[in-house]
Amino acid sequence: MNQTLQLKLSLLPDSPGCYLMKEEGQIIYVGKAINLKNRVRSYFNQSKQTPKVAAMLKRVDDFETILCQSELEALLLENNLIKLHQPFFNILLRDDKRYPYLRINRKEPFARVTVARKVRDDGASYFGPYFGVHSIRQALTLLKKTYPLRSCSKKLPLKNPIRPCAYYEVGQCLAPCANLCTQEEYDSLLDGVVSFLKGDTKQAQKDIQQRMEKAAAQMQYEKAAELRDMLRDVKMLTARQNVEKAVGEDQDVFALAQSGLDAMGQVLYIRQGKLLGADSFPLAGEGGEPKEAVLSELLQRFYQQHQPPREVITESVDDAALLESYLRQRREGAVTLTVPKRGRKRELVAMALRNADDQLQKRNARRQAAYNKTEGALVRLQKALGLKKPIRRIEGFDISNILGDENVASMVVFLDGKPVKKEYRRFRIKSFEGANDFASMHEALSRRFQRAKEAEDSRRWPLPDLILIDGGPQQLSFARQAMLNLGFDVPMFALAEKQEEVFLPDRKEPLILDRRSDELHLIQSIRDEAHRFAITYHRKLRDQKFIKSPLEEIEGIGTQRRRDLLGHFGSMRAISQASVEEIAKVKGISRKLAENVYNYFHQTKI
Structure with missing residues (x-):
């Protein structure tokens, strides 16, 4: 305990109030007490603490107190402070899942019923939560049939009334947009909606019953049948409530x-x-x-x-x-x-x-x-590979090319079993041309470990705990030799795709992991991610090559001259068919450049 804490503990008052535990100036816990002296000292005097308190005390280097007149005042202040500072060791409510609510904002003219995923302190009324999409759709459907409220998002009232939409024609909207109802008439309907959503469906059933009898009396039997079905749906919705009778209160x-x-x-x-x-x-x-x-x-x-x-x-x-x-x-x-x-x-x-x-x-x-798919799988992988140190960071490497064209390598990073995409890297193979996966892997690993030797911290790449090579024993041998040449010895293995065999540098026979095991699934996902990242980069370079203009390969022809040539002739085919004299007539093109263009097209097929 530091001297600041000791001094403050000796000066604590016998008073209600709040205490704020701090770490390096940041509030990490807020509590209340009827007696600040007794409550705060108890944290530091008790030999046995709960795990949460023990973890908090390891970080506390200071605290503050705020005196209050009563314990209730301290409780109110505590709530305000927690809401303001969101301390790490206080309970901060976060819904495990968010069910939808129905929302009515009666401050809005001709208010609508909308769906909301979160209850906000915005003055609107929220009803729910509703469990599942079906239940909220059912509630909205019944509301629309029973209470003809508007569902459009127009800002009402409109300066100039418009023609009502189809919902008005079928009796599912009062058409306030056309000034066919007053705000008072609409609010009266809205009161019924609110009662319905609060669980009072008696009035709704009564209204539907009356409308059904009226339609039947007027021999509108189809409409009466629709109202009968609507009444049945309302009754079924009420009956399906899981009723727990208490004292009839909220x-x-x-x-x-x-x-x-x-x-x-x-x-x-x-x-x-x-x-x-x-x-x-x-x-x-x-x-x-x-x-x-x-x-x-x-x-x-x-x-x-x-x-x-x-x-x-x-x-x-x-x-x-x-x-x-x-x-x-x-x-x-x-x-x-x-x-x-x-x-x-x-x-x-x-x-x-x-x-x-x-x-x-x-x-x-x-x-x-x-856990089983990430950290747990890493523990079992460590045991399967016979490694002494725990595995946290794994890097996966793969090669991608088509007949040696646009040869690239990828490096993906997984930390604690999860991908860290901001640390992915890709390499364009530069030391040779043609298809040679072994040499490509050697170059990629050489360049990777060269970055681990950078003098500047900002440029130095951290070393992994384990390296995965997509391929067999030969790819593994070339990759490992590249690493050893630069003075590093990081555990490394290869995963062959066909039989999912694991090859280790000091083992002749491949290691076969249980195909249902989480550790195999983890290294498969790393291998597949390395492959995806490599082939995506390869395709990008290949596509760029296909859309590259042939004029870019001609010495002396830059962006502006390319534009001038295309603007003058209209197409690449026309340029290829032009004579030296015709090309030289283009602004900015000398006789020498015209010859270069002519020679390029007559030596190269388009």
Whole structure:
């Protein structure tokens, strides 16, 4: 502990407030306390800390405090500071996935119903989330059939009314663009939409029922049948809601699952007794923290971004009374924070916990699968190749040419099993002409390791832990000799494509890896990426050659003279058929240059 920390710890006050842990001037954690002296000193006096706190304390070199009048004031300040600074060791909510919402901005004249992927603090109303494309399309379809709101993006009201579109003709729009309805009439319709989206479909069913009976009375049987089907769809949508009867109020239900280093927070949205949606929040590094403290902070962060409902149901949390006061202040109305011990609400918490466990297991499984394909595969590859040092950086090399034309080599870089495309390099073979993959590989590796000997740090390329050569034992031999000539000895192997055989410098027989293994799949992906990068470069050079003008190969004919010749004769064929005298008549072309042009075309076929 440095002297700055020791001095500040000795001067801490017995007062509520917030503390800001810092590393090199950057805030890495914000916390609150009813007694700053006791809370902040406890970090440095306890011999045993949770993994998260221990990791944080290793980085803390300073802290600041802000005094408050009460613990509630400290809680509000803490939330503001976290929102402002986004400290690394605080819980920062990021949705594991973003379900779509329906959005209505009533500040907009003749407001529309649109789809939004993120809830923003923009004054609009959001309804959802909806799970899957089908559910939100179904909701939009029912809305359009039941409530004829506009779906166009025109900025209304228009200065000059226009002719209504087809949606008006089929009864799915009130045509405010044509001034066929007032704002008051439209808003009345919009009120019904809002009630519908909040789960109150009784009025919608009543309206459809009346319209169906009216159509039947007027012997408009086809229209009555459409309304009958619409009424059935609304009833089915209501019936399919996963109803969890609580007390008929709006509720959010929270639970937390912990496993290893990480945790998963879960919230269920219950509106008017119906379960309308859910969200999960991965909480990195919170798996070893006290559950009550993590849940308490999760609720604080969540309701920074959302309006609290009438009741919040949760597992046990720290400072429940204080948290309830905070929720009431955020809602500007009554909020009840409930920690149920039995009954239906306890079942809701158990349901949220099951969802949290499921999401955490799925996330861990995805992370484990990703690990197996990258870092895990590298560990097993190290063992298979008999290497002493761990593998992080692998470089893959390949050659591409057609009958020796436009001969190129590629170098791709994988770090911890993932491609790092900004470090890819390509080489145009210069030391010889013709097809010779062995010599090409020798030149590419020579140039690569020459860059590793650069004196300037900015020009020096880092050494890899392992090199992959696309090819067999001969390509490997030439590549390795190039490396050894420059004084380096990096582990290297070749991967032959036909049988996927692995060749090592000190082993006569090839190594055969399990075709289903992640380590083979990893080196195959590196080999294939090197091949793709090489052939892409080769094709680019080949295409450039094909579109190159023959005039570029004539000495003394630059860009301007090429333009003058083409402008005078009109085509390359006309130039090739012109005499020396005709060519010399072009502005800027001397007799000598005219002879060069004439001789080129009469010695070379076009």
